[in-house]
Amino acid sequence: MEINWSAVLGIVFTPVIAFLVGVTYGGLTRRITARIQNRFGPPFYQNILDIIKLYSKESNINHGVMQHLGPVFAITASVTTLFFIPVIKDSPVFTNFSFNGDLIFLLYIMVFGSLGMALGAGQTGNPNSAIGVSRGLSQLVGYEVPFVMALVAIMVQFQTTSLNDLLAVQDHFTKWIIFQSPFAFLAAILAFLGMMGYAPFDVVIAPAEIASGPPSEFGGKYLGLMLTSRSIFTFAKLVLFTDIFLGGAHDFITLIIKTFILYMIPVLTGIVFPRFRTEQSIRFFWSWPLFFGILAILVVVF
Amino acid sequence: MNKNLYNENQTIEEIKNTFHTAEIKLQRESRIIVKLRSDLIPPFLSYAKNYLAFNHLAHFSCVDWIEDNEFELVYLLYSYEKNIVVIAKTRISRDKAEFVTIKHLWRQAETYEREIHEMFGINFTGNDRLNEFILEDWDDIPPMRRDFNTIQFAKDNFYTRPGREDAQDVRETITKKSGEKIPDFAKEFSVRNLK
Amino acid sequence: MFNDKEASKIVDIIKNFARKHSLWVVAYGTGCGAIELPPTMTSRYDAERFGIRGSATPRQADVLLITGYLSVKTLKRVIRTYEQMQEPKYVIGFGSCTINGGMYWDSYNTIKALDRYLPVDVYINGCMPRPEAVISGFIKLQQLISEGKADGAKRYRENLEWYRENQRKVIKNWRMPEYNW
Amino acid sequence: MSPVHFIAIPLFAAFLIPLAGKVSKELVKIIPGLVLLYLSFVSVTLFPIGTHHPVVEIIAGFKPPFGITLYYGAIAAFLTTLITLIGFVIWLYSYKFIIREPIEKYYMLFMMLITGSTGIVLTGDIFNLFVFFEITSIAAYSLTAFLRDRDGAEAAFKYLLIGSFASTFFLLAIAIIYANVHTLNLADIAVKIQDVPVTTRLFVLILFLIGLGIESEMFPLNGWAPDAYSQAPSPVGAVFGGIVVKAAVYSLMRIIFLMFNSHDVLHFLLVMGIITMLIAEMSAMKQQQIKRMLAFSSIGQMGLVIIAFGIGTEPSVRAAMFQMFNHALIKSLLFFSAGYLVFHSGSKKISALDGLGHDKPITSFFFAFGALAIIGLPPFSGFWSKLYILLSIADAGLMVPVVLILISSIIEAVYYLRVVSRLYFYKEEATDVRRTPVSGLIAMGILTVVILLVGFYPNLILNWMTPAAADLLNKASYIKFGLF
Amino acid sequence: MNSIAYILLITFAGAGITFIVHHLIKPLRDIIAITVAASGLYFVIQSLTEKTKIVFGIADFNIIWGNTPYSNLFAVLIAVLGFLTILYARDFMAEKERLGYFYMNLLFVIGGMYGIVYSQDLISLFFFWEVMTWSSFLLVIYCCKEAQPIGLKYFVFSAIGAYSLLIAIVMIYAQTGNLELSNILQNFGNISEVNQIVIAVLLLTGFGVKSAIMPLHVWAPDSYSISPSPFTALFSGALSKMGIFGIGMVLFKFASHSGYFSYVKIILAWLGGITALLATFYAIFQTDAKKLLAYSSIGQLGYIIIGLAVGTPLSIAAALFLVILHGAFKAMLFMSVGAVYFRTGTTDMNSVTGLIRKMPLSFVTMLFGIITVSGVPPLGGFAAKWMLYESLIQSKHYFLVIVVFAASTAAFLYLYKLIFSLFLGQEEVEWSHVKEVPLLMLIPMLILSAFVLVAGIFPGLVLDPISHAMQYLGNYGFKYETSVLFNEWGNKINMQTVINVIGAVFLIAGLFVTFKGLKKTRYVTTKDIHTSGEIPEENENLTYAVDFYKPFERAIAPALKASIDKIYTAIGNNLEQAFDFLRYVYTGNGQTYAMYVVLFLSLLILFAELIFGIKL
Numbered sequence A: 001m002e003i004n005w006s007a008v009l010g011i012v013f014t015p016v017i018a019f020l021v022g023v024t025y026g027g028l029t030r031r032i033t034a035r036i037q038n039r040f041g042p043p044f045y046q047n048i049l050d051i052i053k054l055y056s057k058e059s060n061i062n063h064g065v066m067q068h069l070g071p072v073f074a075i076t077a078s079v080t081t082l083f084f085i086p087v088i089k090d091s092p093v094f095t096n097f098s099f100n101g102d103l104i105f106l107l108y109i110m111v112f113g114s115l116g117m118a119l120g121a122g123q124t125g126n127p128n129s130a131i132g133v134s135r136g137l138s139q140l141v142g143y144e145v146p147f148v149m150a151l152v153a154i155m156v157q158f159q160t161t162s163l164n165d166l167l168a169v170q171d172h173f174t175k176w177i178i179f180q181s182p183f184a185f186l187a188a189i190l191a192f193l194g195m196m197g198y199a200p201f202d203v204v205i206a207p208a209e210i211a212s213g214p215p216s217e218f219g220g221k222y223l224g225l226m227l228t229s230r231s232i233f234t235f236a237k238l239v240l241f242t243d244i245f246l247g248g249a250h251d252f253i254t255l256i257i258k259t260f261i262l263y264m265i266p267v268l269t270g271i272v273f274p275r276f277r278t279e280q281s282i283r284f285f286w287s288w289p290l291f292f293g294i295l296a297i298l299v300v301v302f
Numbered sequence B: 001m002n003k004n005l006y007n008e009n010q011t012i013e014e015i016k017n018t019f020h021t022a023e024i025k026l027q028r029e030s031r032i033i034v035k036l037r038s039d040l041i042p043p044f045l046s047y048a049k050n051y052l053a054f055n056h057l058a059h060f061s062c063v064d065w066i067e068d069n070e071f072e073l074v075y076l077l078y079s080y081e082k083n084i085v086v087i088a089k090t091r092i093s094r095d096k097a098e099f100v101t102i103k104h105l106w107r108q109a110e111t112y113e114r115e116i117h118e119m120f121g122i123n124f125t126g127n128d129r130l131n132e133f134i135l136e137d138w139d140d141i142p143p144m145r146r147d148f149n150t151i152q153f154a155k156d157n158f159y160t161r162p163g164r165e166d167a168q169d170v171r172e173t174i175t176k177k178s179g180e181k182i183p184d185f186a187k188e189f190s191v192r193n194l195k
Numbered sequence C: 001m002f003n004d005k006e007a008s009k010i011v012d013i014i015k016n017f018a019r020k021h022s023l024w025v026v027a028y029g030t031g032c033g034a035i036e037l038p039p040t041m042t043s044r045y046d047a048e049r050f051g052i053r054g055s056a057t058p059r060q061a062d063v064l065l066i067t068g069y070l071s072v073k074t075l076k077r078v079i080r081t082y083e084q085m086q087e088p089k090y091v092i093g094f095g096s097c098t099i100n101g102g103m104y105w106d107s108y109n110t111i112k113a114l115d116r117y118l119p120v121d122v123y124i125n126g127c128m129p130r131p132e133a134v135i136s137g138f139i140k141l142q143q144l145i146s147e148g149k150a151d152g153a154k155r156y157r158e159n160l161e162w163y164r165e166n167q168r169k170v171i172k173n174w175r176m177p178e179y180n181w
Numbered sequence D: 001m002s003p004v005h006f007i008a009i010p011l012f013a014a015f016l017i018p019l020a021g022k023v024s025k026e027l028v029k030i031i032p033g034l035v036l037l038y039l040s041f042v043s044v045t046l047f048p049i050g051t052h053h054p055v056v057e058i059i060a061g062f063k064p065p066f067g068i069t070l071y072y073g074a075i076a077a078f079l080t081t082l083i084t085l086i087g088f089v090i091w092l093y094s095y096k097f098i099i100r101e102p103i104e105k106y107y108m109l110f111m112m113l114i115t116g117s118t119g120i121v122l123t124g125d126i127f128n129l130f131v132f133f134e135i136t137s138i139a140a141y142s143l144t145a146f147l148r149d150r151d152g153a154e155a156a157f158k159y160l161l162i163g164s165f166a167s168t169f170f171l172l173a174i175a176i177i178y179a180n181v182h183t184l185n186l187a188d189i190a191v192k193i194q195d196v197p198v199t200t201r202l203f204v205l206i207l208f209l210i211g212l213g214i215e216s217e218m219f220p221l222n223g224w225a226p227d228a229y230s231q232a233p234s235p236v237g238a239v240f241g242g243i244v245v246k247a248a249v250y251s252l253m254r255i256i257f258l259m260f261n262s263h264d265v266l267h268f269l270l271v272m273g274i275i276t277m278l279i280a281e282m283s284a285m286k287q288q289q290i291k292r293m294l295a296f297s298s299i300g301q302m303g304l305v306i307i308a309f310g311i312g313t314e315p316s317v318r319a320a321m322f323q324m325f326n327h328a329l330i331k332s333l334l335f336f337s338a339g340y341l342v343f344h345s346g347s348k349k350i351s352a353l354d355g356l357g358h359d360k361p362i363t364s365f366f367f368a369f370g371a372l373a374i375i376g377l378p379p380f381s382g383f384w385s386k387l388y389i390l391l392s393i394a395d396a397g398l399m400v401p402v403v404l405i406l407i408s409s410i411i412e413a414v415y416y417l418r419v420v421s422r423l424y425f426y427k428e429e430a431t432d433v434r435r436t437p438v439s440g441l442i443a444m445g446i447l448t449v450v451i452l453l454v455g456f457y458p459n460l461i462l463n464w465m466t467p468a469a470a471d472l473l474n475k476a477s478y479i480k481f482g483l484f
Numbered sequence E: 001m002n003s004i005a006y007i008l009l010i011t012f013a014g015a016g017i018t019f020i021v022h023h024l025i026k027p028l029r030d031i032i033a034i035t036v037a038a039s040g041l042y043f044v045i046q047s048l049t050e051k052t053k054i055v056f057g058i059a060d061f062n063i064i065w066g067n068t069p070y071s072n073l074f075a076v077l078i079a080v081l082g083f084l085t086i087l088y089a090r091d092f093m094a095e096k097e098r099l100g101y102f103y104m105n106l107l108f109v110i111g112g113m114y115g116i117v118y119s120q121d122l123i124s125l126f127f128f129w130e131v132m133t134w135s136s137f138l139l140v141i142y143c144c145k146e147a148q149p150i151g152l153k154y155f156v157f158s159a160i161g162a163y164s165l166l167i168a169i170v171m172i173y174a175q176t177g178n179l180e181l182s183n184i185l186q187n188f189g190n191i192s193e194v195n196q197i198v199i200a201v202l203l204l205t206g207f208g209v210k211s212a213i214m215p216l217h218v219w220a221p222d223s224y225s226i227s228p229s230p231f232t233a234l235f236s237g238a239l240s241k242m243g244i245f246g247i248g249m250v251l252f253k254f255a256s257h258s259g260y261f262s263y264v265k266i267i268l269a270w271l272g273g274i275t276a277l278l279a280t281f282y283a284i285f286q287t288d289a290k291k292l293l294a295y296s297s298i299g300q301l302g303y304i305i306i307g308l309a310v311g312t313p314l315s316i317a318a319a320l321f322l323v324i325l326h327g328a329f330k331a332m333l334f335m336s337v338g339a340v341y342f343r344t345g346t347t348d349m350n351s352v353t354g355l356i357r358k359m360p361l362s363f364v365t366m367l368f369g370i371i372t373v374s375g376v377p378p379l380g381g382f383a384a385k386w387m388l389y390e391s392l393i394q395s396k397h398y399f400l401v402i403v404v405f406a407a408s409t410a411a412f413l414y415l416y417k418l419i420f421s422l423f424l425g426q427e428e429v430e431w432s433h434v435k436e437v438p439l440l441m442l443i444p445m446l447i448l449s450a451f452v453l454v455a456g457i458f459p460g461l462v463l464d465p466i467s468h469a470m471q472y473l474g475n476y477g478f479k480y481e482t483s484v485l486f487n488e489w490g491n492k493i494n495m496q497t498v499i500n501v502i503g504a505v506f507l508i509a510g511l512f513v514t515f516k517g518l519k520k521t522r523y524v525t526t527k528d529i530h531t532s533g534e535i536p537e538e539n540e541n542l543t544y545a546v547d548f549y550k551p552f553e554r555a556i557a558p559a560l561k562a563s564i565d566k567i568y569t570a571i572g573n574n575l576e577q578a579f580d581f582l583r584y585v586y587t588g589n590g591q592t593y594a595m596y597v598v599l600f601l602s603l604l605i606l607f608a609e610l611i612f613g614i615k616l
Helices: A005-036 A046-055 A065-083 A103-124 A127-158 A163-169 A182-196 A199-205 A220-245 A252-272 A278-285 A288-301 B006-018 B038-050 B109-120 B150-157 B170-178 C004-021 C032-041 C072-084 C095-100 C131-147 C152-158 C160-170 D004-023 D025-052 D074-097 D103-122 D126-147 D150-181 D186-195 D198-215 D224-231 D234-259 D263-285 D290-311 D314-345 D361-375 D381-395 D400-425 D438-456 D459-473 D475-482 E003-024 E026-049 E069-092 E099-118 E122-140 E147-176 E181-186 E193-210 E219-226 E229-252 E259-284 E289-310 E313-344 E360-374 E380-394 E398-422 E439-457 E459-474 E495-515 E550-560 E564-580 E590-606 E608-612
Strands: A060-062 B023-028 B031-035 B056-065 B070-079 B084-093 B098-100 B123-125 C023-026 C052-055 C063-067 C090-094 C122-124 D055-058 D069-072 E053-058 E061-066 E484-486 E492-494 E521-523
Touching: A005 A046, A005 A065, A005 A220, A005 A252, A046 A220, A046 C004, A060 A220, A065 A103, A065 A220, A065 E495, A103 A127, A103 A220, A103 E360, A103 E380, A103 E398, A127 A163, A127 A182, A127 A199, A127 A278, A127 A288, A127 E380, A127 E398, A127 E550, A163 A220, A182 A199, A182 A220, A182 A252, A182 A278, A182 A288, A199 A252, A199 A278, A220 A252, A220 E495, A278 A288, A278 E550, A288 E398, B006 B023, B006 B031, B006 B038, B006 B084, B038 B070, B038 B084, B056 B109, B109 B123, C004 C023, C004 C131, C023 C131, C032 C052, C032 C063, C032 C131, C063 C072, C072 C160, C090 C095, C090 C131, C090 C152, C095 C122, C122 C131, C152 C160, D004 D025, D004 D103, D025 D055, D025 D074, D025 D103, D025 D459, D069 D074, D069 D103, D074 D103, D074 D234, D074 D314, D074 D438, D074 D459, D103 D126, D103 D234, D126 D150, D126 D186, D126 D224, D126 D234, D150 D186, D150 D198, D150 D224, D150 E590, D186 D234, D186 D475, D198 D234, D198 E590, D198 E608, D224 D234, D224 D290, D234 D263, D234 D290, D234 D314, D234 D459, D234 D475, D263 D290, D263 D400, D263 E564, D263 E608, D290 D314, D290 D381, D290 D400, D314 D361, D314 D381, D314 D438, D314 D459, D361 D381, D361 D400, D361 D438, D381 D400, D381 D438, D381 E122, D381 E147, D400 E147, D438 D459, D459 D475, E003 E026, E003 E061, E003 E099, E026 E069, E026 E099, E061 E099, E061 E122, E069 E099, E069 E229, E069 E313, E069 E439, E069 E459, E099 E122, E099 E229, E122 E147, E122 E229, E147 E181, E147 E193, E147 E219, E193 E229, E193 E259, E219 E229, E219 E289, E229 E259, E229 E289, E229 E313, E229 E459, E259 E289, E259 E398, E259 E550, E289 E313, E289 E380, E289 E398, E313 E360, E313 E380, E313 E398, E313 E439, E313 E459, E360 E380, E360 E398, E360 E439, E380 E398, E380 E439, E380 E459, E380 E484, E439 E459, E439 E495, E484 E495, E492 E495, E590 E608
Parallel strands: A060 E521, B031 B084, B098 B123, C023 C052, C023 C063, C063 C090, C090 C122
Antiparallel strands: B023 B031, B056 B070, B070 B084, D055 D069, E053 E061, E484 E492
């Protein structure tokens, strides 16, 4: 059977590129935060060095099979999410499996990773990680509801649940969904803040309070794998949002520009805001984003 | 002493006519030193607290007079209204180091007493928390007692890196400048003769 | 085209380069030196330029800072934290108290020479070194790492008995779990 | 082998027992058994004849409308079989149960009761009906007081007081009818009642309703029933629940359908039936004593039968008869098992029954079985009869009674299952060592087997119900045969 | 005799025999119970192929038993779950007493369920419905004294349900004159529209009680948690499906074409949604594992009801798929909680902790169970959820989608709490004696886990019988392949690729993590954790389980106040008071009774014309 080389190429390279872009974005965030705090900050490739250092750790500790597999769940979820999103519009290399899945599948696969990590963190036995997980899951319920509202509003407006159809609809600059259904975009972006886990909503991995929450017992290669999957996941979410709202990207450069702009929203809000308590963040997600979500659906219904 | 010391004198008068045996001395403005017999301390403290408005126990410490074989307990009381500090001193014997707790007057006295118990070995009856406080697994004699040779203990238990012999004794430079003389009893503790 | 020895050499170079530029410090201040760390991290001296970052738990950390005098009680916790850290780990001793007891040279409660109890890689002298000195200490550590000479963990592992014997001399009731490196 | 035997033989036995008592105690116990056995044999053989073609028996040669005639139709056949069978089982149960002193009095009264109820069912003459009514009532009064304790006497007195009301009103009604119509034969009255002036007919109807209403325990008139049932010994309670009340309801219905067969009267009966059922079930919920609870529950079931009769359509009467049959069986089973449970636990209180399920497994199994059957759960016969009643009511187009019946059966389920689960699950250590005698177990066993049998094959009984319902309903055939 | 008759005969006879055998030879009883269940399963499979019908008259109604594709679906579920529960019960109930009573009632319940599913006429449907009710009642009150009030509450609710069924049956009989299902359906149309609605609503309440829709669910949590574990697996797995079976019949076979009926459907859908949401919120704050699973089971039934009530072909398929799946994963979860109870003696989540290394297979079963319940891709739950959401979106129930999605996201919370507090977390000395459950209890759990996995990869296999059933229900067709699901807008999801991708990435990452520095990776106990230098003693309890979701509780506290249970208990109590007034009616002294008689007489005479009318 003839192997579709470009597809194989896509499968091999997409995660690598995603990792690199994600990691550089992480590095740039640290540099921008430093700049805002009036200091130079680490070089942009600092995150890569951190990850290489973690992988090069000589001794690794785990508390059992579930913790051993926790990061594996995380990386599986992020890579699978990546594969099911058309990274670059109708380029043979970078569409991977996006024709087989749809938005609802993506919604669930994004949760698969955090559940796997939660199970791994659970087995460590460290009370801090358990507290972190309970906060994480409560917040998850918080931001999922407005996000789904936004997605439902879009799906109904364009009568499709598949990402490729959405991309096909947004062929021209004015056709972007950010303009066609602004309320859905607003709800989704506010939910995106919760998804990224930056400052206002980083109660889950609060370093001082609960010793960095779930990953408190993860060291060495486990932490390395977790950070890799986190960067890939960030890239995947960014691409997902660009595909839904900003009409996807024809080539790599527009993709980078769009994703970077989107990425700056949670980063900049993160730097400015102090940390919310869990119930405050849930109440936040169920006030303004929910209001916009309902508005988005009402707009579509009438 | 030109400030009018009305408050201070007033307090001294009141203390004098309730505790006749007390030696009261006005050291300076807003500071009175009272020396009492050991069994008069608790009544004096409650009297000062309830009647003379000395409602703040500033400090409670102990001094080891090894020469007279006595411990000296020093209570510092402060009155917000009168802005005066009363220092109540008393002497208890060093061998039978026993005293009564004043926990019922000020709760924080309990912590002071625990520290004194750990550092000087004075047992306070009525304070039930005289167990291990700061030092963990300490089995030697209470370290703040003057008969406890700190340097010897440090030398035995801890490895000290060689090379401090020619260390300059900071006290000599001070005395050289100000012309004072190191008292002979402190001489033996200089770094030089650390064997 | 190049044999196994060169390959492992290149891998070591990359490893050391990464380890050199990403030092995660355990958030664990023992003595008065801990107050020196915030200024080194924040905008004026910005240790993050060198990849130095705090980490909440010993599992994630590489560098253990002993900032100042180390009482016997804290030594017990420090040993436990050190043993929980992962293999290429380094210890930096801050100030004269860790070098030779400092001003507490005659105290009954503090240890006088840190390297008898823990394998120290870098000492920074000064009765609390200023942030510049701290950063120079880190730079020194980074040099040692790149030359591969920062092998404190290996030394600890090899002559564990000697370390244990010193530690037991100071810590009376031992009751510590085994160090299963 | 004629219907007269049903009356003559038990009456003769009733008088024979005191004499036999002189000879030997055992004989006294045997005679009623033999008599009832023979009677049930007779009833079974006569059954096909009766249902096919009603047999009219003339006593002492006088032709109707003067002489006393016995009308042995389909319904009479069914009821006599029911009475004799239940009578035999009750005799079997009380063989070992009644051990107190005046045994021959007990069996003599028991025989009188059997004679009275069979007489009510068979007679075609209204005055004769009154006579048999009196026999049954007197036997019932004295049987209630059989245990000779304070409560027994008080209950019997109450029953006597209200019973005498019933018989006086009944007699008054007969007198008025006789004054206007000059005949006592039921068929004859049925023909001549039309030309009696309306007001007197109205008055006679009210008197009949009150008279027979008291006996068939309609709502305001059934004050006596709970005390009588609970104070009488349990076989007597079974007799009341199983036989006496059935005969009373039959006579009320016979008179209503013959003489006052109008829609309003039946509607009135329906309403009274519903009220009786609801009030009885609700008060059963609050009872603390097990036999009083059973008494109220049997009043409730009778209310259900009256409702079915009140509908007045052919299927509903058939369902009512089937319900009467089931109720007789299940109620006697419940009274029997309750009798032994009270006997073992020493007190009438329900709370004393805790944990009896473990050390008296068989008796409590029978009680639980009876409880499940009476609620109307599927594999038992109670289910079919309740179902048919509901179907016939719905057929007649009324939905409200259906809902009310179901509500009352929910209440019934609650208080029965409360007792059952108390029996099985409150753990108590075994205090009483006496075993239940075998004869009691056999009696209960027979009833359980019959209930299960009818539960699986209801048309065993149902096929006989259709002719019985027809016989009760169409006045013309009764008159034709009655007047001979 | 065809297979249906065999099934019913064997099951009911088997129940009787087991009861008798229990009193004679104890070990034989288990073998008989297992063979009875196995033969039931065998004949059900055999009956799938043949189209049989048994007709016999009983009391001038003829009883018809026959199997339709729709009933085959449920019959297979009952057979499989029944067989597995009895297999599981053998060891679980080994040393408990009154086992004859337990097995008899269990087989009665299974027989009752077969009867319901195979009955083609309303009389036998009601007959078996009642048999199932009282035998399950006897099982609910099996365990102990506290079970008695719970059992009574269960019986009263199911009696209300059963009697509303009976009223509906009686009305149908009054309207159409006969009770066979086949000709009822023909002339169901000519019943007046109002009656159709009333009958439908009555049937829905009747079946709704059994499938625990919100207002009628009050009995469910207590009864599920108090009854013994093997029976709870069957109770929530199969018994609640009888309610769903009925609702399906009503919504599609008895469906009247009047406009109002669509309102009934919408109300039912919203009831299902509220059930799902509130049940999930209650489940989150439970401390007892079985109570938690009970509420979760009510929530899942809410989804099924939504699927049926929405009515588009895809949503019915989702509902029926969930029926099969819910049976499997709910039984799995109750069995693994039962396994924990079997070994530790308690299901309280605050005391049991850290059993993963001691009971690995039960852990795997529960892991598969919670993955399926949460609907995360690799396993079957995702296919069901996917179909449900697609159908809800396409059928314009936008806000219902949001409610359902909020409920299923909140489900992650209690699912994680369940597996975390029982299996993960600190490994305490207190539970060091625990070891894995015997083999016979493990087999059912593992079979169900395998089934759930296969249902995830090849949903088509399960969808085939479902599409036949839907053909029977109202010839609804929907497009699907063995492992690709489609929605009405033509979008599709290929489960095969999903599983391949996840599997491949998982494998590569797993190998990488395991073999990277394999020699130097070491296992440490849960006591060797970062406690900032302190050394925890051996028996020091570091578990975090009490008030696990306190912040979430503070966030949604207002929503939890409303509880229907209080209303019901209030009704119950003042009904009790109402009956008290009767004490004044039956005062107990003769004179008042005599006065009643006279009063009644005078009343009759006064209102004679009114009561009896003139035309006597």
